[in-house]
Amino acid sequence: MYFNKAILVILLFFVAHKIVLTQNLSGNGKVDFISVAPQETIKASSDKLRGLLDLENQTFAFVLPVQSFIGFNSPLQKEHFNEHYLETKIYPKTEFSGKMIGMDDCIKPCKKTIYAKGKLKLHGIVKVITIPVSIEWKDDIFFATADFKVPLNDFNITVPRILESKIAPEISVHVEITFTETNE
Amino acid sequence: MNNSTWFILIFLISFVGNVIANEVVLIAEDPITNLLKDTNEVVYIQTKQDIYEFTGDNPLIRRFSGKNNIDFSMAISKDNFLVTHGKNFSYIENSQEVFVDSLPELITTVKLYDSSVLLGTAGKGLFLFEPKTRIVKNIPDVKNGFVNDILLNDNAIWVAHDDGISLLNKMNLTLTQKSNVSALISKLYKARDYIIAVGEFGNLFKILNNGTFTGETQEMVHPNMKYSSNGEDIYAISPEAYYKLNTDMTFDLVATGKFHHIFTHNNVLFLAQGNKLYKMDILQEIHSKGYSNFSLYAENDSILWSGQKGKIVCLKNGTPVKTIILNSNLKDAIVSSLLVNKQNIIAGTLGDGLYVFDKDGKELKHILQKESFNKNNIIQLKVRDSLVWVAYLNGLLTFNPVDLTLVTDFNELIGNNYLFNCLPISGNTFIIGTSGNGVLIYSNGSILSLLDNHSIYSMAVKGDMVFVGTKKNGVYRINLKNNNVNQVSVLNKVLSIVPLQNGIVLATDYENLYVDDTFKFTYPLPGTGLNGLSINSGTENSSSIYLGYENGILEIDKTKLMQLGNVHFNLDKPLLFKEKVNDSNSEFKYNENTFTFNFQLYNYYNPDNNYYKYRLLGVDSLWHSTGQKSIQYFKLPSGKYRFQVSAGTHPGFEPQVIKEYAFVIKKPFWLTLWFLVLSSSVLFIIIFYGFKQREKRFIEKEKIRNARTRSELNQLKSQLDPHFLFNSLNSLAEITEEDTQAASKSLLELSDLYRGILKYKEVDLISLEKDIELASQYFRIHQLRFEDLIQIEIDLPHPESKTIVSMSCQILIENAIKHNVINRKNRLFVSIYMEDDFLVVKNNKSASYTTVNSEGIGLKNLEQRFKLLTKKSIQIINRNETFIVKLPLLDG
Known part of the structure; x- marks a missing residue:
C-alpha cells in the first residue's frame, strides 16, 4: 500500500513537474495486443504507455489508459472492448509496478534479459506477474521490450461462450518502451 | 447405478452447445481453479466464485458462493473456509461468511497451519489468522518480504519469498535458518525425500529437507508450468501436456492435453481443463x-x-x-x-x-x-x-x-x-x-x-x-x-x-x-x-x-519355473565317457561303464543354495548328499541300475520328487548265462560221454580179455588135451617104426605147431597166412593118424594181406575132426577158401555127427572173440551134409 502510494506520487510528479533524479528514468512506449482465436484475430495498439524506472531501487512503474487502444476489426468491436470487456469507464487505467530482477550486474552499457515482477492491475483486479524483459541500456537510452500473455480469466474479463471462438482466452501483449534520463 | 442420474445432472448443469462426453470426473459451472482439502481430507473444488464439495462421483454440492472472485482459498474444516480476494480475506463458517478483514498488502498465498491460516503477502511478509479468535498476527521474522509460497514440511515451515526460502520453527514460527538457495523462489513442492523449489524464472531447485540446496537445478520444460505434489511425487503441467518429475529432476512426459491446473489428492492426480476435471491415477501409476x-x-x-x-x-x-x-x-x-x-x-x-x-x-x-x-x-x-x-x-x-x-x-x-x-x-x-x-x-x-x-x-x-x-x-x-x-x-x-x-x-x-x-x-x-x-x-x-x-x-x-516346496529340477541324460548318451539307448556294453550324471535345481530365490541327494540303485540304496550338480561313477560292473536324484532347498531335505534314469550294463558274452549254461552243459556232456566211453572201453577190454582168456584156456585145454597128444604120439610111434624121416619130419611139425601155439597164444589177431600155416600144421599132425581119411583144400589168394582172429582155422579144423566120425566110409573133406571178405571153412558132415563133450564151446568162444575183435559176426551154416563157417576177415 505504502509502495503504491509512493509510485502514485512519483507519477503525479512526473506529470506535473520534471524531477531531477540521477537514477530515475522516465519513458514513453507502446503496447500492442493480439487475440488469435479460431474464427477471428483482433489486433489493437496504444502508444500512450508511460513508465518510470528507479534504477537505484530497481523498481519500475507503468501506466496505460485503456481507452487509448486503437485498431480492432471494427468500431463496434472497440466499443465492446471498452464497454463490456474492460469496462474502461470504471477502470480507465491499467498499471504495472514492481521490481526489476537481474539488474545487479547491469552496468551501462548493458544488454540482457531481466525479469519484471510486480502487480498488474487490470480491470480492477490486481495480480502478481513476472515477465521477462529485454533491456538495452547504452548512452542515454534505456530500451525495454517485453512479450507476455494476459489470461483474461485472471482479470475477471469474461467472454461469453458463444464468442469463445472469436476471442482468445489469453491475449498476447507486446510492450516497447524507451526511457531517457530525466533532467530538470 | 448412478449412470443415468449422473447423465441428467451433467446435462442440467452444462451449457447448451457444449458437447457432452463421458470424459471427465465432473464438470463444474465455471472454470476450476483449485482443489482444496480440509483437515479431514474432504475435497472441495474451487471455481471463480464458488466452492463445491467433491465426493468422488456424486454431484457437486456448492458449499460457498462469494460475491467477489476468489483469489485463494483454504479449507479449514468441513464447510469452513478462508477465502481471499486481493487484500481482503473472508472467513466462512458453515458456508456462511462470518468474518472479513484485510491485510496491508495483496495476499499471495494461504496455507493451513494447525487450525489457523498462514497468509503471505506481496511485500508485507507473513500473517497468521486464527479463526477461533479472529486474530490476525504478523510474523515478524518474515517481514517486508514478498511471500510467494508456504510449505508445511515435517520439521519446519518453509516460506518462499523473493530473496529465497526461510525456514520457520513449527512451534513458535521463529526463523531458524535461511536456505542457501539464492534465487527468487515462487513455489515449493514436497517430494518423498526432498523439496523442489520452483524459481520464478524457469528453474527448479532441489533442496534437502534440512534446507540445504543440493546444487541440482533443472530448467523447466515450458515457461508456464504448474505443479502439484502428493507428498511423494511431483507432477507438472504445461499448456500442452503433463509430466512427472523424476528424482533426477528430469521431466517424464505422461500425456498430452491442455490442462490449466493440476492437483493431487490422496494418490490421485486431477487435471483441470476449464470446467472439466480429469482423474489421472491410471497414467500416474504407469x-x-x-x-x-x-x-x-x-x-x-x-x-x-x-x-x-x-x-x-x-x-x-x-x-x-x-x-x-x-x-x-x-x-x-x-x-x-x-x-x-x-x-x-x-x-x-x-x-x-x-x-x-x-x-x-x-x-x-x-x-x-x-x-x-x-x-x-x-x-x-x-x-x-x-x-x-x-x-x-x-x-x-x-x-x-x-x-x-x-x-x-x-x-x-x-x-x-x-x-x-x-x-x-x-x-x-x-x-x-x-x-x-x-x-x-x-x-x-x-x-x-x-x-x-x-x-x-x-x-x-x-x-x-x-x-x-x-x-x-x-x-x-x-x-x-x-x-x-x-x-x-x-x-x-x-x-x-x-x-x-x-x-x-x-x-x-x-x-x-x-x-x-x-x-x-x-x-x-x-x-x-x-x-x-x-x-x-x-x-x-x-x-x-x-x-x-x-x-x-x-x-x-x-x-x-520353480515352485518352492515342489521343486522342479532337471536331470540330464548321462554322459558316457564324457559323451552324451544316445537318447533311445539305455543299454550299454560291458565296457561302457563310466557315467557322469548332471542335474540342476532351478532355484531363482537363492541359486547357490541348492541341495541334492542321489543314489545309484544297483550299487546301494542309500541317499548320498551333495552340493555339486554332478556325480560320476567309474567302471561300473555289469548289471541293472537306476540312478535317482532329488533336489531341495535346504540340507537334510526328504527326497520326495525323484528323477530317475534307468540303464543296464550288459555282461560280456562269455559271461552271459546262455553261454555259460551252454558251455557248461556241453562240457558236462563231453565229460559224461568221455567217462562213458572209457567205461565202455574198459568193459570191452575186459570182455576181450575174458574171451581171450577163455580161448586161451580152451586152447590150452585142447592143446593139452591128452587125447590129442596121445593120438599124435601114437601116430608118431607108428610112423617112426616105418618111416624115420617122415617121423622126424612130423615131430618137427608137432614142435612147430606147439611153438606157434605158444607164440600166438597171447595174440588176438594174426595174419591169415600164419593162421593157415598153423592150421595146416595142425592138420598134418592129424594126418599122421588119419592118413588119407582127411583132406584139406586151401585156396587163398594173398593170405598175407588179411588178418584173422588167431587160431580160428585151427579151432574150426579141430571141431571138424572132433565132431565127425572118421572112417573109410566117412572121409572128412575140409575146404578153405575166400568168399568176399570172409574166410570160409567148409567140411562135410559124417553120418554120426556128434556133439560130444564141450560141444560148441570152442565155436562159441570163437564167435565171441570175433565179435569183440572184429566187430563182425561169424556165419555158421549147418546143413545136413555140410558145415560151413564163414569168418570175417580184416584187412591188413
Whole structure:
C-alpha cells in the first residue's frame, strides 16, 4: 500500500513537474495486443504507455489508459472492448509496478534479459506477474521490450461462450518502451 | 447405478452447445481453479466464485458462493473456509461468511497451519489468522518480504519469498535458518525425500529437507508450468501436456492435453481443463517407476515386440533387430499396448492415439482424435474373435483390424469409470477392470459389477476363471459361471497376470513373482536378480514367459519355473565317457561303464543354495548328499541300475520328487548265462560221454580179455588135451617104426605147431597166412593118424594181406575132426577158401555127427572173440551134409 502510494506520487510528479533524479528514468512506449482465436484475430495498439524506472531501487512503474487502444476489426468491436470487456469507464487505467530482477550486474552499457515482477492491475483486479524483459541500456537510452500473455480469466474479463471462438482466452501483449534520463 | 442420474445432472448443469462426453470426473459451472482439502481430507473444488464439495462421483454440492472472485482459498474444516480476494480475506463458517478483514498488502498465498491460516503477502511478509479468535498476527521474522509460497514440511515451515526460502520453527514460527538457495523462489513442492523449489524464472531447485540446496537445478520444460505434489511425487503441467518429475529432476512426459491446473489428492492426480476435471491415477501409476518396457507381445517363439517410449523394438531371440520410431508430435509417447498379427503391428500409446504399422515399420495409420484427450490415451489392446478391443482411458471400443473401421463403441456401458484394462471373453462377453469401481462384466447386454471400490490393475482369464489383480487388495478369482468371487491372495499392486497352461505367472509391483494359481508358493524376485524392481508387462509364447521391467525384459523358461516346496529340477541324460548318451539307448556294453550324471535345481530365490541327494540303485540304496550338480561313477560292473536324484532347498531335505534314469550294463558274452549254461552243459556232456566211453572201453577190454582168456584156456585145454597128444604120439610111434624121416619130419611139425601155439597164444589177431600155416600144421599132425581119411583144400589168394582172429582155422579144423566120425566110409573133406571178405571153412558132415563133450564151446568162444575183435559176426551154416563157417576177415 505504502509502495503504491509512493509510485502514485512519483507519477503525479512526473506529470506535473520534471524531477531531477540521477537514477530515475522516465519513458514513453507502446503496447500492442493480439487475440488469435479460431474464427477471428483482433489486433489493437496504444502508444500512450508511460513508465518510470528507479534504477537505484530497481523498481519500475507503468501506466496505460485503456481507452487509448486503437485498431480492432471494427468500431463496434472497440466499443465492446471498452464497454463490456474492460469496462474502461470504471477502470480507465491499467498499471504495472514492481521490481526489476537481474539488474545487479547491469552496468551501462548493458544488454540482457531481466525479469519484471510486480502487480498488474487490470480491470480492477490486481495480480502478481513476472515477465521477462529485454533491456538495452547504452548512452542515454534505456530500451525495454517485453512479450507476455494476459489470461483474461485472471482479470475477471469474461467472454461469453458463444464468442469463445472469436476471442482468445489469453491475449498476447507486446510492450516497447524507451526511457531517457530525466533532467530538470 | 448412478449412470443415468449422473447423465441428467451433467446435462442440467452444462451449457447448451457444449458437447457432452463421458470424459471427465465432473464438470463444474465455471472454470476450476483449485482443489482444496480440509483437515479431514474432504475435497472441495474451487471455481471463480464458488466452492463445491467433491465426493468422488456424486454431484457437486456448492458449499460457498462469494460475491467477489476468489483469489485463494483454504479449507479449514468441513464447510469452513478462508477465502481471499486481493487484500481482503473472508472467513466462512458453515458456508456462511462470518468474518472479513484485510491485510496491508495483496495476499499471495494461504496455507493451513494447525487450525489457523498462514497468509503471505506481496511485500508485507507473513500473517497468521486464527479463526477461533479472529486474530490476525504478523510474523515478524518474515517481514517486508514478498511471500510467494508456504510449505508445511515435517520439521519446519518453509516460506518462499523473493530473496529465497526461510525456514520457520513449527512451534513458535521463529526463523531458524535461511536456505542457501539464492534465487527468487515462487513455489515449493514436497517430494518423498526432498523439496523442489520452483524459481520464478524457469528453474527448479532441489533442496534437502534440512534446507540445504543440493546444487541440482533443472530448467523447466515450458515457461508456464504448474505443479502439484502428493507428498511423494511431483507432477507438472504445461499448456500442452503433463509430466512427472523424476528424482533426477528430469521431466517424464505422461500425456498430452491442455490442462490449466493440476492437483493431487490422496494418490490421485486431477487435471483441470476449464470446467472439466480429469482423474489421472491410471497414467500416474504407469509412470510411477519409469519403465522402459511398457508393453510386450510375443509374436512367436523367437520374436518379441517391446513397446517403449516413442518406439517399438522387435527382438529376435533376445537381440533387437528392428526399431520403429513413432513419428509423433509427442516426444517419447509411451507405447502402452501392443498387438501383433500376421500383417501388422497395432500400437496404442498414451496420449498419441493408435498407430498401425506394417512389419517393415511403415506407418499405415495413425488414429488421433482431436480434442479427445481420453480417446488418445490407450491403456490396453486385446484381440478376440478377429476383433481388436481397445481400452482407452475411460471407454472401450472394438474395431476391425483389417480395415480399421469401428465396430462397436461401448461408451454408454462404461459410465463414469476409468479403465485399467479390458478382457474380451467371447463374442458377447467382456470384462472391464476399472480404477476404483472394480470389475464390470458385460454379458449379452447385462452388466454385472463386482469388487466395488477396487482398482483393477490386471486381469487374465484361465478357463472359467478370471484372475483379477487389484491395487491394494491382492488377487481375486471370479468364477464366470456363477459369478462367485474369492480372494485368493493378499498381494500388492498386481501389475501383470500372464496365464499359463499349468499356472499363472504374476508380476507384482516389487517383490514377488508368483507362479502358481493357488498362490501358495511365491518366487521372490530377488532370486531373479531384480531386487526391488517393478514389473509391469507380461506376455508368453509356447516356451517362455517375458516380463518387462525397468531396464529390460526377463525371460523365464516355462520348463524351468520353480515352485518352492515342489521343486522342479532337471536331470540330464548321462554322459558316457564324457559323451552324451544316445537318447533311445539305455543299454550299454560291458565296457561302457563310466557315467557322469548332471542335474540342476532351478532355484531363482537363492541359486547357490541348492541341495541334492542321489543314489545309484544297483550299487546301494542309500541317499548320498551333495552340493555339486554332478556325480560320476567309474567302471561300473555289469548289471541293472537306476540312478535317482532329488533336489531341495535346504540340507537334510526328504527326497520326495525323484528323477530317475534307468540303464543296464550288459555282461560280456562269455559271461552271459546262455553261454555259460551252454558251455557248461556241453562240457558236462563231453565229460559224461568221455567217462562213458572209457567205461565202455574198459568193459570191452575186459570182455576181450575174458574171451581171450577163455580161448586161451580152451586152447590150452585142447592143446593139452591128452587125447590129442596121445593120438599124435601114437601116430608118431607108428610112423617112426616105418618111416624115420617122415617121423622126424612130423615131430618137427608137432614142435612147430606147439611153438606157434605158444607164440600166438597171447595174440588176438594174426595174419591169415600164419593162421593157415598153423592150421595146416595142425592138420598134418592129424594126418599122421588119419592118413588119407582127411583132406584139406586151401585156396587163398594173398593170405598175407588179411588178418584173422588167431587160431580160428585151427579151432574150426579141430571141431571138424572132433565132431565127425572118421572112417573109410566117412572121409572128412575140409575146404578153405575166400568168399568176399570172409574166410570160409567148409567140411562135410559124417553120418554120426556128434556133439560130444564141450560141444560148441570152442565155436562159441570163437564167435565171441570175433565179435569183440572184429566187430563182425561169424556165419555158421549147418546143413545136413555140410558145415560151413564163414569168418570175417580184416584187412591188413
